[in-house]
Structure formats: structure tokens, C-alpha cells
Amino acid sequence: MPVTIEADNIIRGFGTGDLRTIAVRGVSITLEAGQMTLLMGPSGSGKSTLLAILSGLLHPDEGRVSALDADIWKMSDYQREAFRRRYCGFIFQGYNLFPALTAQQQLEIVLQWGGNVPKKQAASMALQTLASLDLRDKAHLRPAELSGGEKQRVAVARALVKEPSLVFADEPTSALDWEHGRQVVDLLHEAAHKRDATILVVSHDPRLIPLADRVLNLEDGKLWDGDEPTPAI
Amino acid sequence: MQYALRTIWFERKRFIPGIVAVAFSAVLIALQTGILLGLIGVVSVPIVNSKAQIWIGYKDTLSVDLGRPIPTRYAEYVWANPNIETVNEYVQSFTFWTTTSGQNELAIVMGTNVSPESIGPVDQLDPEELVYLTEPGSIVVDRNDADRLEASELGSTGESFGRRLRIVGFVPDMGSISGPYLLCSLSTARMILRMPEDKTTYLLATVKDPTKVDQVIDELNAAFPDFTAFEAERFSTRSKMHWLTKTKAGIAIGFVALLGLAVGASVTSQTLYAATVASIRELAVLRALGIPGWRISVYVLQQAIIVGILGLVTSGPVAYALAQLARRLGTHATLPTWLITSTIVVTLTMSLFSGLIALRSLKHAEPASLLR
Ligand SMILES: Nc1ncnc2c1ncn2[C@@H]1O[C@H](COP(=O)(O)OP(=O)(O)OP(=O)(O)O)[C@@H](O)[C@H]1O
Numbered sequence: 001m002p003v004t005i006e007a008d009n010i011i012r013g014f015g016t017g018d019l020r021t022i023a024v025r026g027v028s029i030t031l032e033a034g035q036m037t038l039l040m041g042p043s044g045s046g047k048s049t050l051l052a053i054l055s056g057l058l059h060p061d062e063g064r065v066s067a068l069d070a071d072i073w074k075m076s077d078y079q080r081e082a083f084r085r086r087y088c089g090f091i092f093q094g095y096n097l098f099p100a101l102t103a104q105q106q107l108e109i110v111l112q113w114g115g116n117v118p119k120k121q122a123a124s125m126a127l128q129t130l131a132s133l134d135l136r137d138k139a140h141l142r143p144a145e146l147s148g149g150e151k152q153r154v155a156v157a158r159a160l161v162k163e164p165s166l167v168f169a170d171e172p173t174s175a176l177d178w179e180h181g182r183q184v185v186d187l188l189h190e191a192a193h194k195r196d197a198t199i200l201v202v203s204h205d206p207r208l209i210p211l212a213d214r215v216l217n218l219e220d221g222k223l224w225d226g227d228e229p230t231p232a233i
Numbered sequence: 234m235q236y237a238l239r240t241i242w243f244e245r246k247r248f249i250p251g252i253v254a255v256a257f258s259a260v261l262i263a264l265q266t267g268i269l270l271g272l273i274g275v276v277s278v279p280i281v282n283s284k285a286q287i288w289i290g291y292k293d294t295l296s297v298d299l300g301r302p303i304p305t306r307y308a309e310y311v312w313a314n315p316n317i318e319t320v321n322e323y324v325q326s327f328t329f330w331t332t333t334s335g336q337n338e339l340a341i342v343m344g345t346n347v348s349p350e351s352i353g354p355v356d357q358l359d360p361e362e363l364v365y366l367t368e369p370g371s372i373v374v375d376r377n378d379a380d381r382l383e384a385s386e387l388g389s390t391g392e393s394f395g396r397r398l399r400i401v402g403f404v405p406d407m408g409s410i411s412g413p414y415l416l417c418s419l420s421t422a423r424m425i426l427r428m429p430e431d432k433t434t435y436l437l438a439t440v441k442d443p444t445k446v447d448q449v450i451d452e453l454n455a456a457f458p459d460f461t462a463f464e465a466e467r468f469s470t471r472s473k474m475h476w477l478t479k480t481k482a483g484i485a486i487g488f489v490a491l492l493g494l495a496v497g498a499s500v501t502s503q504t505l506y507a508a509t510v511a512s513i514r515e516l517a518v519l520r521a522l523g524i525p526g527w528r529i530s531v532y533v534l535q536q537a538i539i540v541g542i543l544g545l546v547t548s549g550p551v552a553y554a555l556a557q558l559a560r561r562l563g564t565h566a567t568l569p570t571w572l573i574t575s576t577i578v579v580t581l582t583m584s585l586f587s588g589l590i591a592l593r594s595l596k597h598a599e600p601a602s603l604l605r
């Protein structure tokens with residue numbers, strides 16, 4: 001499968017002087033289309049920071065990120081925004097759904113505001129995506145009328161509705177019980193295979209390991225792949 | 234627009250303070266100005282209640298209540314203009330009304346032709362009252378002024394400069410600003426004011442062909458520079474503007490309006506700000522998905538406009554009810570179209586401005602903040 005994201009020696013710190021912490025210390029990584037990669041590691045190891053850098057949300061201090069053959073941190077803010085609009089889907093911890101909108105409208109707003117998709121077409125795309133996540137019956141319900149698992153599935157649907165090539169999920173299961181969490185990750189896995197999408201899931205739940213195509217471990221801002229030898233202590 | 238509408242409908246409780254604030258500003262501005270206009274409008278009561286198209290008075294008369302005597306014989310020159318249909322004398326001046334208990338009230342005498350063909354300010358009189366007024370010393374007053382004049386019934390009397398006056402009729406709606414109007418015949422007015430026959434305050438005229446009014450006015454003004462002929466409507470506006478500027482009431486209203494706008498804008502922007510902050514995480518997700526910042530700003534501004542429109546819609550019945558109340562209390566709130574239109578424009582601009590202030594909140598819609 002083709003490489004879609006290639007990161008080279010990423011370094012990112014926060015703060016200055018004595019307060020400076022280095023969250024990511026020279027990470028190089030490649031992600032492939034059609035694969036779901038699970039990025040694991042203890043709390044504070046830099047997972048979210050790395051995901052933000054790979055997805056064009058947070059500027060690295062050093063290093064290069066090439067996504068779909070474009071150097072995203074050489075782009076202007078405007079170009080990067082357009083890149084995310086075109087290619088990236090996001091799922092965050094918590095559902096972050098508009099309380100006033102139905103499941104279907106949560107998806108339509110992304111298409112209408114992001115892609116100027118006409119209302120009718122947006123509606124049919126939204127319904128289709130919801131159906132693929134087994135949410136067809138819930139299309140007209142508002143977040144308050146949905147269960148936690150359903151809400152996170154709507155959030156997944158929102159990330160997938162524009163058929164992105166790259167999908168980033170930061171702790172998508174943390175608010176869910178195991179059964180529903182597994183369901184959400186399964187759906188992402190399926191999306192990776194069906195659409196040849198590149199999916200990066202950040203989690204610290206080891207039960208997700210068997211569901212992933214590939215697992216990366218981050219510790220103290222450094223990556224150690226399963227292939228590499230465990231660093232000597 | 235639909236997402237802004239849905240949000241406001243779904244979270245209407247949150248938006249109510251903003252809507253109420255807009256309504257408050259609109260009612261304050263419209264009614265305050267309307268009441269002032271109503272008060273000041275009373276000055277042109279003689280003009281409004283008469284059929285005359287042309288008012289001829291002393292040169293450059295500032296306001297209808299500030300007329301000075303002019304020679305009555307000037308009427309002949311006016312008659313000489315071929316387009317003139319009728320000319321009437323009209324006498325108006327301040328006087329005192331002495332009540333039966335000896336109190337003095339400032340009043341305004343309106344002395345007019347009381348024949349059935351009168352073009353003076355007799356529009357509110359019925360034919361019988363016109364006949365009664367032919368009797369010397371009889372007057373008609375506004376029903377609302379009866380208590381002030383201590384003359385609550387037909388036949389009640391009072392005095393003016395020693396002349397005994399008797400009330401022969403009440404009109405519903407003449408209004409009063411500095412003092413009640415005493416409507417009477419020319420001869421009664423001249424008797425009260427001790428004004429000789431050869432003087433009058435105004436000459437009123439109508440023109441045969443209404444389209445020629447301006448032409449006749451130009452001719453009269455060109456021929457007789459000692460006097461000024463005014464078109465009735467313009468004379469009314471001139472009188473009102475004089476009062477508005479002379480009393481500095483316009484400035485007072487400006488301040489009230491500004492205060493209303495400041496209160497409205499601060500509450501409205503606060504409402505919009507809070508509503509935006511409440512959905513800041515959702516908006517941040519949209520930003521992460523690459524939806525441009527301006528698109529989200531438009532959404533906030535749409536909310537501002539909708540809040541403005543809803544506030545205006547609410548203000549309509551409230552303003553109407555308060556205008557009715559004002560009328561019961563004896564003042565007029567005049568709400569001409571231009572006032573309503575400018576209230577709408579000013580209030581919507583204020584809402585939009587509040588929306589622009591609330592845009593500040595969007596700087597928190599930072600996608601990286603969703604990651605932890
Ligand atoms: N905005 C920030 N300002 C200062 N320090 C930060 C900021 N974001 C992250 N850090 C620091 O960087 C380090 C890595 O944070 P990061 O959020 O990437 O960890 P994580 O692996 O996602 O942890 P968790 O599993 O708890 O979510 C932490 O020490 C954190 O305190």
C-alpha cells in the first residue's frame with residue numbers, strides 16, 4: 001500500500017526556559033493507505049501532540065511532515081486549512097456535537113460549509129454515511145436523544161462523510177464502555193479497508209491492540225516500533 | 234442561515250436576554266422620539282386642523298405660535314392673485330385664562346373664521362359648535378384640558394384679561410404643549426387680545442388648482458418681501474423643528490437613544506458571546522475539518538441578525554401598547570414611517586455590531602485545544 005504520511009524527525013516542545021518540556025523528541029513515522037495504525041503510550045508521552053503535528057493542527061519545532069506528497073508545514077495557513085478541508089477527518093475525545101442539530105444535520109453542516117455541497121446532495125451523502133454506521137434510524141435525532149455510543153458513531157460519521165483520505169482520532173473511545181468503544185474502532189478499521197483511507201487512532205487502551213493493523217508505541221516523546229529492539233535501560 | 238435559526242430556536246432560553254435587549258432599545262428609541270414628536274407636534278395643531286394650503290405671516294416667522302400682527306389689508310393683495318380660491322384671517326396669540334378659583338393658566342387663543350366655509354383650524358368642530366362660536370365670548374377647548382381650566386362642563390366660564398369667556402364645546406383631540414388652546418371666532422379673539430380689526434396674525438389661503446400651490450407661494454413671496462408665505466406642511470415642519478432645536482429636546486432624545494443602544498448592544502453581544510462559547514468545541518471541530526473561520530463568523534453574525542429581527546418583532550406590540558397608554562395619559566406618541574424605519578435600521582445595525590463584538594469568542598475555537 002502507498003505511503004500517505006511520512007514524518008521525519010519531528011520535535012516539539014512547550015514553554016520556555018526552566019518550564020520547557022519536550023513533548024515529541026525526534027519521531028520519524030510512515031503511515032500507509034488502507035491501514036489503521038494505533039498509537040499507544042502512557043499519559044503525557046506526547047501522543048496527542050504527535051497526532052496534531054501529523055494532521056496539520058500544530059506546528060512542529062523541527063522536522064518535516066509530508067502528507068499525500070505535500071509538505072504540510074511549508075504551506076500557508078490558508079493552504080493547510082484547504083488541505084484539511086479536502087483530505088482530513090477528525091474524531092476527538094468527547095462527542096462535540098451541536099446540541100441543536102440532528103445527527104443528519106451534524107454531517108450536512110460539514111458538507112455545506114466546507115464544500116458548498118448543495119442541500120439535497122448533502123442530505124443524501126449524510127444519510128448514506130449514517131446508514132453505513134448503522135445510524136439510519138437515528139438520523140433525525142438530536143444528541144440529547146442519542147446514547148453515548150450512538151453519539152460517538154455520529155462523530156465518526158461526521159469525520160467520514162466527506163470521504164477523507166486521512167482520518168485522525170484522539171482517544172475516540174475514552175468516553176465509552178468497552179463494547180461501544182470496540183464498535184467505534186471496528187468501524188474505523190472497516191473504513192480504512194473499504195475506502196483505502198489512512199487512519200491513525202491514539203489511545204492508551206491496550207484492548208484495542210488486536211483490532212489494529214499496526215501498533216506504535218510512544219514513550220516520553222520517542223517512538224519504538226514493535227520491530228525495533230526495546231531500548232536498553 | 235438555517236443552522237443559525239435552528240440554534241436560536243433550540244436554545245431560545247439562552248437567546249431571550251439578547252432578544253429582550255434589542256426590543257428594549259427599539260421601544261425606547263421609537264417611543265421616546267415618538268412622544269417628543271407628539272409633544273412638539275402640538276405646536277402645529279392649528280395648521281393640521283385647517284384646510285388652508287398657504288399660511289402667510291410676518292417675515293420669516295419661526296414657528297406658528299410665534300406669529301406677529303400683520304396688516305389685514307394685505308388680504309386684498311393676496312386675493313389679487315388669480316389662482317387664489319379663498320383667503321381667511323386667523324389670529325393666534327398667548328393669553329392667560331383665569332379660572333373661577335382665580336388661578337392663572339397660560340393659554341393660546343385661536344381666533345378663526347367660524348362660517349361654514351372657514352378654512353381655519355375648525356376641522357374638529359361640528360356645524361353646531363361653529364354656530365355657537367359666532368356668539369361673542371364663546372370658546373371651544375380640548376376635553377383633556379377641561380380640568381386644568383376648571384371648566385369641566387358646557388357652560389363653564391373663566392376670564393381672560395377681564396373678558397368673561399364661556400365654554401360652548403369640547404373637541405377630543407387638540408392637545409396642548411405650553412398651554413391649552415382656546416378656539417373662538419375672530420371677533421372674540423380680537424376682543425380678548427385687544428387686537429384692532431386692521432391687524433391679523435396670519436392670512437390663510439387655498440388655491441383653486443392644488444398643483445399651483447408652490448407657484449402661488451413663490452409669486453406672493455416675490456411680490457411682498459415684508460411677509461412670508463409658507464406651504465402648510467412645510468410651516469408645520471418648520472415650527473416643530475424650531476421647538477426641537479430651541480428646547481434642545483433633540484439633544485436629550487439623542488442621549489436617550491444612545492443609552493438605549495449601549496444597553497442593547499452590551500446585553501446582545503454578551504448573549505451572542507455566551508452562546509458561541511457554549512458551542513466552542515463543536516466550532517473547533519469544524520475548524521479542524523478545514524471549515525474557514527469566516528464561515529463560522531458568518532454563522533455568528535446571522536445569529537445576531539436573527540436576534541435583532543426577533544427583538545424588533547417583539548418590540549412592535551410593546552411599542553403599540555405603550556403608545557396607547559401614552560395616549561390615555563394625555564400625550565401623543567407619533568410614530569411616522571420614517572421613525573419606524575430608522576428605528577429598524579438603527580436597531581439592526583446595533584445587533585450586527587453586537588455580533589461583531591461577539592466574534593472575539595471565536596479565537597477560542599482552536600482545534601489543537603481539542604487534543605489532550
Ligand atoms: N499546550 C501545551 N502547553 C504546555 N505543555 C503541553 C501542551 N500540550 C501538551 N503539553 C505537554 O506535552 C506533553 C505531552 O502531551 P500530550 O498531550 O501529547 O500527551 P498524551 O500522550 O496525549 O497524554 P494523554 O494520554 O494523557 O492524553 C505533556 O507533558 C504535556 O504536559
Ligand SMILES: [Mg+2]
Binds near residue numbers: 047049170605
Ligand atoms: Mg492525549
